[in-house]
Amino acid sequence: MFKRFALTATLIGALSGAALAAPDSDAKEAVTTFALDNGMQVVVVEDHRAPVLQHMVWYKIGSADEPVGSSGVAHFLEHLMFKDTDTMKSGELSATVAANGGRDNAFTSYDYTAYFQRVAADRLGLMMKMEADRMTHLRLSGDDIATERDVILEERNMRTENNPRALFSEQMNAVQYLNHRYGVPVIGWKHEMEALDRDDALNFYHTYYAPNNAILVVSGDVTPEEVRTLAEKYYGVIPANPDLPPRLRAQEPPQVAARRLTYKDVRVAQPYVSRSYLAPERDPGAQDQAAALYLLSEILGGGQTSVLTDRLQFQNKLAVYSGAFYNGVSRDDTTFDLVVVPAAGVTLEQAEAALDDTLRAFLAEGVDPEQLDRIKLQLRAAQIYERDDVAGIANRYGRALAVGLTVEDVQDWPDLLQAVTAEDIMAAAREVLRPEASVTGWLMRDAQEVTQ
Amino acid sequence: MKRLISVLLLIFIALPAAAEVKIQEITSPGGITAWLVEDHSIPFTALDLRFRGGTSLDEPGKRGAVNLMTGLLEEGAGERDARAYATELESLAASFSFDSDPDAVSISARFLTENRDQVMALLHDTLHAPRFDADAVERVRGQVLSGLRSDAKDPNEIAGKTFRAMTYGDHPYGSAGEGTVESVTALTRADLVAAHRAVLARDRLYVGAVGDITPEALGALLDSLLGDLPATGAPMPDKAEVTFEGGVTVVPYATPQSVALFGQPGIDRHDPDFFAAYVLNTILGGGNFESRLMTEVREKRGLTYGVYSYLVPRDLASVYMGSVASANGRIGEAVEVIRAEWARLARDGVTRDELDKAKTYLTGAYPLRFDGNERIAGILVSMQMDDLPIDYVTTRNDKVNAVTLEDVNRVASELLKPDQLRFVVVGQPDGLESTTN
Numbered sequence: 001m002f003k004r005f006a007l008t009a010t011l012i013g014a015l016s017g018a019a020l021a022a023p024d025s026d027a028k029e030a031v032t033t034f035a036l037d038n039g040m041q042v043v044v045v046e047d048h049r050a051p052v053l054q055h056m057v058w059y060k061i062g063s064a065d066e067p068v069g070s071s072g073v074a075h076f077l078e079h080l081m082f083k084d085t086d087t088m089k090s091g092e093l094s095a096t097v098a099a100n101g102g103r104d105n106a107f108t109s110y111d112y113t114a115y116f117q118r119v120a121a122d123r124l125g126l127m128m129k130m131e132a133d134r135m136t137h138l139r140l141s142g143d144d145i146a147t148e149r150d151v152i153l154e155e156r157n158m159r160t161e162n163n164p165r166a167l168f169s170e171q172m173n174a175v176q177y178l179n180h181r182y183g184v185p186v187i188g189w190k191h192e193m194e195a196l197d198r199d200d201a202l203n204f205y206h207t208y209y210a211p212n213n214a215i216l217v218v219s220g221d222v223t224p225e226e227v228r229t230l231a232e233k234y235y236g237v238i239p240a241n242p243d244l245p246p247r248l249r250a251q252e253p254p255q256v257a258a259r260r261l262t263y264k265d266v267r268v269a270q271p272y273v274s275r276s277y278l279a280p281e282r283d284p285g286a287q288d289q290a291a292a293l294y295l296l297s298e299i300l301g302g303g304q305t306s307v308l309t310d311r312l313q314f315q316n317k318l319a320v321y322s323g324a325f326y327n328g329v330s331r332d333d334t335t336f337d338l339v340v341v342p343a344a345g346v347t348l349e350q351a352e353a354a355l356d357d358t359l360r361a362f363l364a365e366g367v368d369p370e371q372l373d374r375i376k377l378q379l380r381a382a383q384i385y386e387r388d389d390v391a392g393i394a395n396r397y398g399r400a401l402a403v404g405l406t407v408e409d410v411q412d413w414p415d416l417l418q419a420v421t422a423e424d425i426m427a428a429a430r431e432v433l434r435p436e437a438s439v440t441g442w443l444m445r446d447a448q449e450v451t452q
Numbered sequence: 453m454k455r456l457i458s459v460l461l462l463i464f465i466a467l468p469a470a471a472e473v474k475i476q477e478i479t480s481p482g483g484i485t486a487w488l489v490e491d492h493s494i495p496f497t498a499l500d501l502r503f504r505g506g507t508s509l510d511e512p513g514k515r516g517a518v519n520l521m522t523g524l525l526e527e528g529a530g531e532r533d534a535r536a537y538a539t540e541l542e543s544l545a546a547s548f549s550f551d552s553d554p555d556a557v558s559i560s561a562r563f564l565t566e567n568r569d570q571v572m573a574l575l576h577d578t579l580h581a582p583r584f585d586a587d588a589v590e591r592v593r594g595q596v597l598s599g600l601r602s603d604a605k606d607p608n609e610i611a612g613k614t615f616r617a618m619t620y621g622d623h624p625y626g627s628a629g630e631g632t633v634e635s636v637t638a639l640t641r642a643d644l645v646a647a648h649r650a651v652l653a654r655d656r657l658y659v660g661a662v663g664d665i666t667p668e669a670l671g672a673l674l675d676s677l678l679g680d681l682p683a684t685g686a687p688m689p690d691k692a693e694v695t696f697e698g699g700v701t702v703v704p705y706a707t708p709q710s711v712a713l714f715g716q717p718g719i720d721r722h723d724p725d726f727f728a729a730y731v732l733n734t735i736l737g738g739g740n741f742e743s744r745l746m747t748e749v750r751e752k753r754g755l756t757y758g759v760y761s762y763l764v765p766r767d768l769a770s771v772y773m774g775s776v777a778s779a780n781g782r783i784g785e786a787v788e789v790i791r792a793e794w795a796r797l798a799r800d801g802v803t804r805d806e807l808d809k810a811k812t813y814l815t816g817a818y819p820l821r822f823d824g825n826e827r828i829a830g831i832l833v834s835m836q837m838d839d840l841p842i843d844y845v846t847t848r849n850d851k852v853n854a855v856t857l858e859d860v861n862r863v864a865s866e867l868l869k870p871d872q873l874r875f876v877v878v879g880q881p882d883g884l885e886s887t888t889n
Contacts, residue, residue: 154782317587377545378542
């Protein structure tokens, strides 16, 4: 339904699959990977149940790579990638996909930008031909620029300006990241979006869109040999960009002081407390701590039997909702997030105090081994369920490779999760859940609003 | 010439894609009917149960009872309180989901083959012996009330509420199934028990199953899971009277972007012209990027991120709706363009080229829906609720292709009613005022 969505990609849960405890060979993912001579990585995920496939190209470039002052240009370019090239008219790519019975879209996040089509399996060559064309031949005539800038401004209106929770979240990120571009919204600050122009988009495009900065991910009714043949024909002929800049970003300093913010808005009906901690991400060959943090998030807020839910919703009835989130698929320092939505009559002070009491008690008492076993069991089962969703597997590989992880890292991850011990989780919790390294935010009704 | 070849190839490919979905109708020894797609390639099953009537079965004064009851099914059953229930479900590595809408209560389950019997025993108690414990009722009631308070300040929800009330009046379709703060606050345990008794009955049950299960195993499963449900539930509500008066309703709300819903009378799912209307809507605003509304409102003018139109053929009424959102200073122009497109299509119809492209898109996109056991299970119950034949999957594209230019343009002139098109705009729209008529 949504065309060219942005922003939410970092919140899409990396639902990790896992090898079965008593593995049967069928349970292995049908994944093949290789690279073209020009450096383009290729991932093929086979599923021959229906004659359809998904074709994706991921660029290792996102909003956190944007030049200072041009926030939103990665996402703006994503929109403009559907405009005219040397051989295609504006809108022709999507129209051609539709005329072939397919659907297409794209999305942008901090670390990557991806384009995809879902079509009948025999249309792969046509999709590659068009995607390869816009990798290097985007033209952008004048008229499209101003109109499409209005579209992204309306997109920001819809996602952010009209939504106090989104505005609050934007402020939380800005406070969390002092120095890193993760503190700037993917869609961009409004005043900078308004100033984006053709040169901004084309400079970004010419700098970063190249086969040696891209990953091809094809999933569905296709063989690796077919993908290789077509990929060499369409993408293999595009020369690598020898001047591709290294991915250098200003990094966060260690956080040494707790930070707080309050965002008030008359449109808020349900106040809540949000807490984030700077946390390490998954790194190539070094994912152990991230695995422990992922399990920590499940233990604290992953479901009806989680620590926060049990204590805040079931025992002391102070919350209508609570949760914990950790996304380790990130190029640089990520966050570990907690949220508590207080029950009627409970203040934000009380909700925050209850959150901190719960964390203190957890750090003192440790992990319930039965809960940990249940979570690991569910992770193993998730791998079986995930085979029903090859597009999900394709996304998992695309996202991981785009942030710099390797195929091996992706394939090691399920076993790493199973190997995490209660001690690992507590060590990670003690390192990350430090009060002086926290950001606490209150989303509140504006004081003028006294009803309810 | 090139395009014609691609069209023919596509049809050729689409048919085998559809034929892959081999639907069997099975009747259990106890007389329960289900549609099944067997697929033993992955050792799990997706099961979808749907009970017709949904939130429209709320008793007068008990608005929100069916919704709250549905939300409480996973909050304790049989000997298990809410926490014991959640622990058991997690230990089985299965997942259940519960949902209610104006036409149905839906219960979906996903479970591994290796512990299917244990999962079904839990689901049996879920359906037959929900506890509605006092603390669980208060907890979930608190969640519903929190949601209702948030809805009251969400421009999309405000637009939906206003549009429903104007369109359907006192009929259940005219109000939110979640109820109101007042009605939900007043619900008692007895109301929830009554809602449970009204909805979960065999005379309104539809079943779809997909995955690693044989017809014999499914038949036995259905009898033990559902065989002792009551034979009959509450009587179905009457059809809704739909009224539309063209014009604009502005709901003032301080937010930068106005949100608009628009609508007019629709067309029944079983109307002989439904397919022509479906193709027509694809051309007007049916969600792909090439629609007239997307082209005119977004691509040419940059007035919005998305504009859509959709047929809403429900059990008890059918409407034709759409949605758009634009900055307060620009929504007036968006409304004007949409209204003009509505009138132009009613007056001039579509071109042969537009019709051909819409057909190619619809027939090619159809197989893409069948992507996974859970999606397919949902499609199987929807087809049964819509009273479609079991071979519909293999004939549906033929029905799309059979729509002629004359059909579409006749339906365009008959169905589209620009003078009845009503806009509900929530925001501070420049230059738009409520019209009274």
